[in-house]
Amino acid sequence: MTDGDTGDGEPKSQPELTAQRDVETVYQPAEDSRLLAETVVEELQSGAIELDSHARGLDVGTGSGYVADRLETETGLRMVGVDINPDACRQAADVGVPVVRGDMFEPFRPDTFDVVLCNPPYLPTPPEQEWDDWMERALSGGEDGRAVVDPFLDGVGRVLRERGRAYLLISTLTGPGEVREFAIERGLESTIVAEESHPFEKLLVVRFTPESR
Secondary structure, three states, X not given: OOOOEOOOOOEOOOOHHHHHOOOOXXXXXXXXXXXXXXXXXXXXXXXXXXXXXXXXXXXXOOOOOHHHHHHHXXXXXXXXXXXXXXXXXXXXXXXXXXXEEOXXXXXXXXXXXXXXXXXXXXXXXXXXXXXXXXXXXXXXXXXXXOXXXXXXXXXXXXXXXXXXXXXXXXXXXXOHHHHHHHHHHOOEEEEEEEEEEEOOEEEEEEEEEEOOO
């Protein structure tokens, strides 16, 4: 029996995965969120990026606001979150993160941020297993796991200030080699700055820097 079949030929109203979720519409902090937050906090605290009092950070797909809140609390970097999910925007605002509802970089002017980070949906998902709800959008990276990763790399250079840095959480299931090759084609150099092993995958944090900077 498939997730979308009740056995009598009638589709289920909700997938089994949805019934097992602790939350229905907003992705909550997990191992990937923690790894991304801790890695970027350590980078900023170590002086890997020179920041002045006007420095700004952007958390793309901010979700609950966990990562953005940790960065601002632990480093003093002034953060903004962006998310297309209205429920996520409300949750992030509730923890004090200034948040904009929008599609990735669309709401922002060029050369606006010193640090941009993202914990995207990165799990490869066959089209027949896709469900059109907010949590599915937060979890599914499309067939190759890069449905959000590639647009992020396409657009992040526009909003980064001079000497800006971008950080992306991906998985070995996402195809790190393909991701880094795609970034090179967009003029972005990449360095893996953190990794963490899990039973079926390894989580990676990759730092991207425009080649000319």
